[in-house]
Amino acid sequence: MSSKLEDLKREYDNIPVPKEGLEQTKRAMDRAVFDKKKREQKWKKTWVGVAAAVAVFITLPNLNGTVASALEKIPVLGKAFEVVCFRDYQYDDGHNLANVQTPEVTATGDLASNGAKEATKEAQDYVDELTEQFKQDIKDTGESYNELDVTYDVVRDTDTWFTLKINALSVKASGYEQIRYYNVDKKTDTLVKLSDLFETDSDYVTLISDEIKRQMRAQMADPSTGADYFIDSTDMPEYDFKEIQEDQNFYLDQENRVVIAFDEYEVAPGCMGAVQFTIPEALIDQIRIR
Amino acid sequence: MTGSSTYDKVVKYLVENQSRFYRLAYSYAQNEQDALDIVQNAMIKALEHYTEIRNIEFIKTWFYRVLVNESISYIKKTKREVVSELTEEQEGIYHEDFQEQGDLYDRINELPLDIQNLIKLKFYEDMTLKEIATITGLKENTVKAKLYRGLKRLKVTLKEETA
Numbered sequence: 001m002s003s004k005l006e007d008l009k010r011e012y013d014n015i016p017v018p019k020e021g022l023e024q025t026k027r028a029m030d031r032a033v034f035d036k037k038k039r040e041q042k043w044k045k046t047w048v049g050v051a052a053a054v055a056v057f058i059t060l061p062n063l064n065g066t067v068a069s070a071l072e073k074i075p076v077l078g079k080a081f082e083v084v085c086f087r088d089y090q091y092d093d094g095h096n097l098a099n100v101q102t103p104e105v106t107a108t109g110d111l112a113s114n115g116a117k118e119a120t121k122e123a124q125d126y127v128d129e130l131t132e133q134f135k136q137d138i139k140d141t142g143e144s145y146n147e148l149d150v151t152y153d154v155v156r157d158t159d160t161w162f163t164l165k166i167n168a169l170s171v172k173a174s175g176y177e178q179i180r181y182y183n184v185d186k187k188t189d190t191l192v193k194l195s196d197l198f199e200t201d202s203d204y205v206t207l208i209s210d211e212i213k214r215q216m217r218a219q220m221a222d223p224s225t226g227a228d229y230f231i232d233s234t235d236m237p238e239y240d241f242k243e244i245q246e247d248q249n250f251y252l253d254q255e256n257r258v259v260i261a262f263d264e265y266e267v268a269p270g271c272m273g274a275v276q277f278t279i280p281e282a283l284i285d286q287i288r289i290r
Numbered sequence: 291m292t293g294s295s296t297y298d299k300v301v302k303y304l305v306e307n308q309s310r311f312y313r314l315a316y317s318y319a320q321n322e323q324d325a326l327d328i329v330q331n332a333m334i335k336a337l338e339h340y341t342e343i344r345n346i347e348f349i350k351t352w353f354y355r356v357l358v359n360e361s362i363s364y365i366k367k368t369k370r371e372v373v374s375e376l377t378e379e380q381e382g383i384y385h386e387d388f389q390e391q392g393d394l395y396d397r398i399n400e401l402p403l404d405i406q407n408l409i410k411l412k413f414y415e416d417m418t419l420k421e422i423a424t425i426t427g428l429k430e431n432t433v434k435a436k437l438y439r440g441l442k443r444l445k446v447t448l449k450e451e452t453a
Contacts, residue, residue, distance in 0.1 A: 004394055005413050011395045012414045015316050017309045021326045026305060029333050033301060036337070270297035271341055 027095075030145040034171040076113045077186050078159045082106050083152065086124065089131060096138045100150040102127045105164060105184075115184035118191035119164055123152070123182050130168055130178075137172060147171040155251055160186050163251045177264040177274050181251040185290060192290070193247040197258065202287035208260060209243035212277045216241070216267075229268045229275075241267040257281050258288075300340045303349050304333050310415070311357055317410055318361035320399070324368070332360040351424040354415070358407055358425060365403065397444055405440040408433055 086104035091097065105120045107113035127150055134148040149169040156163040162184040169177050183192045198204040219227035230239050249261040258279045262268070268275050281288075304311075308329065315328035336356050343352050398409055407426060411417045419437075423430045 008394050008398075009413055009416075011393075012313060012317065015313045017312050018322055018326065021322060022308045022312060022329075025308065025326055025330045025333065028330050029301070029304065029337065032334050032337050265295050265298065269295040271295075 027145055030171070034145070034147055076107045076111055076115065076189050079111060079186070080108050081113070081116055081154070081157050081162045081184070082108050083154055083164060096146045098131070098134055098148045100127060100131055100148060101152060102150075103152040103164065103166075105162075113189055115162070115186065115189040115191055119162070119182040119184050122191065123164060123166055123180070126166060126180055130170065134170065145171070155181065161252060162186060165251070179249070179261055179263070179274050181249055181261060183251060187290075194250045195246055197288055197290055198284070199287045199289055204284065204287060205243055205246060207284060207287075208258070208279055211279055211283055212244065212260060213241065215277050228272060253278060258284065296343060296346050297340055299346045300336060300343070300349060303353070304336060314357060314410060314414065315361055317399070317414065318365055324364060328357070328360050328364050332357040335360070348424075351421050354411065355425045358411075362403055362407070394444060401440055401443065405436055408437050409440050412437060
């Protein structure tokens with residue numbers, strides 16, 4: 001290259017960059033990213049609200065004597081659960097903003113419920129962890145923009161089942177949406193993991209994972225869905241969805257079907273949000289025990 | 291959580307290369323505030339339209355197209371008269387002796403915009419002819435021809451450049 005052009009390049013590279021100005025530009029971008037996540041989350045909240053408004057009826061199996069007497073010892077069966085805001089953490093310093101609600105689950109009527117206690121503990125541990133991370137991020141990133149928004153919903157509260165949902169949106173350079181479900185089986189008054197739904201030696205992980213892959217491919221093959229998942233990719237196969245975790249996040253929908261939930265970015269690009277897959281009952285009814 | 295989504299990568303790419311974008315915008319706008327506006331507008335547009343990127347590997351050419359378009363529309367908005375004057379005179383200038391005076395850097399900004407783009411991408415941003423072709427939507431051979439014409443006008447000679 002001629003030396004004139006080298007001089008030219010040098011002159012160009014020496015254009016001073018205004019640090020403060022670019023920091024503002026970055027903040028404007030953070031704000032745009034956050035607004036996008038917020039819009040997506042609002043839309044999802046509305047949708048969940050509609051789903052939750054559908055009445056839920058569960059028929060208990062005929063109770064024989066032994067089971068009936070056992071049930072007497074489980075007073076929460078048939079009782080509604082109550083969720084109150086245990087702690088409300090607010091923070092706003094102009095750059096960083098937090099609105100965090102920590103729930104507490106109890107059985108109505110002052111009943112001691114093991115399931116409610118377990119759900120409360122897990123949910124609170126999770127929210128505390130997010131809050132600590134937020135506080136740490138403020139320290140680490142100084143002037144930049146952080147936001148944490150945590151709310152909760154009761155997805156389901158029937159005679160036999162209770163599901164608490166935590167919606168967490170954390171925004172740093174980009175937003176990240178996480179949803180956690182805490183399911184209590186009121187028949188045993190315990191917190192239920194996905195593995196508890198199935199017979200011990202069953203391979204529900206493969207069964208469900210294959211079904212999710214099938215649904216992903218079907219949606220991607222239909223351009224009208226606009227769906228995109230991390231699967232069958234040629235450029236980054238290491239990020240492809242392989243299988244669900246043993247205790248993957250889940251809840252039961254109004255028809256008692258298993259719905260598998262993923263965090264944003266876990267199995268799909270950010271534009272897809274936090275995605276969920278409903279597993280057809282016929283596929284798993286042989287191994288399902290609750 | 292893989293953190294590998296297109297959106298995340300776009301955000302990361304934009305944040306990491308802000309200074310480069312600023313310099314290129316500055317080479318068009320010639321003042322700090324307008325250059326910052328150009329960069330900011332281009333970034334916001336990129337975030338709004340990131341789904342158009344089919345493959346994250348194309349982020350660079352994709353974003354530079356947004357940035358160059360934003361710079362040009364800025365120039366057209368604010369300096370319309372100046373630019374059109376220049377364009378009218380250009381043919382005359384080039385057929386006469388382009389006086390080799392003033393800084394080469396300044397003289398580049400007096401070239402027609404389409405040629406400015408090519409020279410800036412090639413020599414400021416060190417891009418390949420292929421990348422420039424993608425950004426400008428021109429054929430590679432056209433990029434090459436225009437680049438040489440531009441350099442000729444600047445009275446800069448080059449040894450054979452390979453993309």
